[in-house]
Amino acid sequence: MFSMYWAAEAAKTPPPWLGFVSGGLAAQFVFVVFLFAATYGLIRRLQGGGRVAAIRKIAGLDAINEAVGRATEMGRPVHFTPGIGATSDPQSYAAFAVLGEVGKLTARYDTRIIVTTANAIMTAITDEIVRGAYLESGRPDAFNPDDIRYLSSAQFAYSAQVLGIFEREKVAANIMVGVFAAEALLLAEAGAQIGAIQIAASTNTFQLPFFVAACDYTLIGDEMYAASAYLSKDPALTGTVVAEDWAKMLILGVVVLGAILNTVGSKWLQNILNR
Numbered sequence: 399m400f401s402m403y404w405a406a407e408a409a410k411t412p413p414p415w416l417g418f419v420s421g422g423l424a425a426q427f428v429f430v431v432f433l434f435a436a437t438y439g440l441i442r443r444l445q446g447g448g449r450v451a452a453i454r455k456i457a458g459l460d461a462i463n464e465a466v467g468r469a470t471e472m473g474r475p476v477h478f479t480p481g482i483g484a485t486s487d488p489q490s491y492a493a494f495a496v497l498g499e500v501g502k503l504t505a506r507y508d509t510r511i512i513v514t515t516a517n518a519i520m521t522a523i524t525d526e527i528v529r530g531a532y533l534e535s536g537r538p539d540a541f542n543p544d545d546i547r548y549l550s551s552a553q554f555a556y557s558a559q560v561l562g563i564f565e566r567e568k569v570a571a572n573i574m575v576g577v578f579a580a581e582a583l584l585l586a587e588a589g590a591q592i593g594a595i596q597i598a599a600s601t602n603t604f605q606l607p608f609f610v611a612a613c614d615y616t617l618i619g620d621e622m623y624a625a626s627a628y629l630s631k632d633p634a635l636t637g638t639v640v641a642e643d644w645a646k647m648l649i650l651g652v653v654v655l656g657a658i659l660n661t662v663g664s665k666w667l668q669n670i671l672n673r
Contacts, residue, residue: 425671432648437641444633450640453628458597458615462496462573462629465595466503469570475510475545476500477569479560479585480524481600482516482553483577488623489601490520493576494527495626496599500573501531505540512545512563516556521548557581561588568592574609575599575622586612599625 440450469476478500480493497513504511513528515521525546532541549559561584563569572589574582575598582598582605589596590612598609599617609616617625627635656667 429645429648433641433645436644437638440637440641441634442637444637450637451643453624453636453639456617456621456624456628458599458617458621459496459625459628461595461597461615462500463503465571465573465597466500466507466509468595470507470509472570474568474570475512476504476571476573477512477514477560477563477567477589477594478573479514479576480520481574481576481578482556482581483520484517485519485523487577489575489577492599492622492625494523496573496575496629497524498527498531499629501528502535505532505535505537508537508540510542510545512547512567512569514547514549514556514560514563516549516551516553518548518551521546553579553581554584557584560585564588564592564594569594572596573598574613575617575625578602578605578609580605583608583612589613 443450466476478497480490480497483490483493501511503509511528513524515524525543528546529538529541529543532538547563550556564572569589569592572585572594574585574596578585578598578600579602582600582602586596586598586609596613597615597617598613599622600606600609601619601622603619606616606618624639626632627639652667652671656671659665659667
């Protein structure tokens with residue numbers, strides 16, 4: 399019975415496209431080729447001094463300098479957390495990029511930075527990022543490894559310890575970029591109560607309303623992934639972000655065109671995508 403079922407399914411599979419692309423995957427293959435070509439072309443263009451579409455202004459990222467500056471004036475520390483995520487989450491890598499830029503600012507202004515994590519591996523990585531930022535800024539002696547802290551892998555135990563740091567250290571700026579869940583409102587509300595400038599970023603749509611309500615600036619969705627390119631102006635990162643936006647516009651165009659054609663009863667685009 400099962401052999402008959404699989405034989406019937408195999409009979410429905412379109413033949414290979416161009417002799418090497420599996421049937422039914424031609425559209426995905428063309429899309430991947432387009433994305434790689436666009437990314438490579440844009441990176442080379444930027445490296446050669448050319449220009450591409452600029453990344454739009456992101457107020458939350460521009461405010462990082464203001465937040466660190468205020469902490470410096472008040473003589474109080476900056477707190478940074480990548481949330482409760484691990485290295486398996488893409489949001490953590492976006493957090494690493496922002497942390498590197500924040501670390502350079504605190505090194506330049508001689509401001510204390512406290513980094514808290516809920517994962518031991520994340521602690522080791524953030525330690526190296528901040529250490530590297532201080533070294534690149536010419537201030538390796540100012541780096542304090544004791545301020546890179548692993549608190550707890552338990553969600554609310556971690557949150558409770560961060561709240562304690564807020565009260566004891568009186569942080570002037572609280573930057574939260576990464577993976578956040580039910581602890582989001584606890585951290586944001588505690589930061590608001592001590593009067594810290596708060597910048598938050600997450601792709602978790604369930605927690606974003608809390609960040610918007612309690613924080614001064616909130617990066618929503620893809621803004622977090624564009625942060626590294628926006629802050630560093632690196633050609634490779636900028637080219638990648640612009641190419642991804644091109645890919646999104648291409649997908650949106652195909653969806654709109656498909657809806658129109660399907661409305662008028664044409665299966666032309668559907669047949670192409672099913673090849």
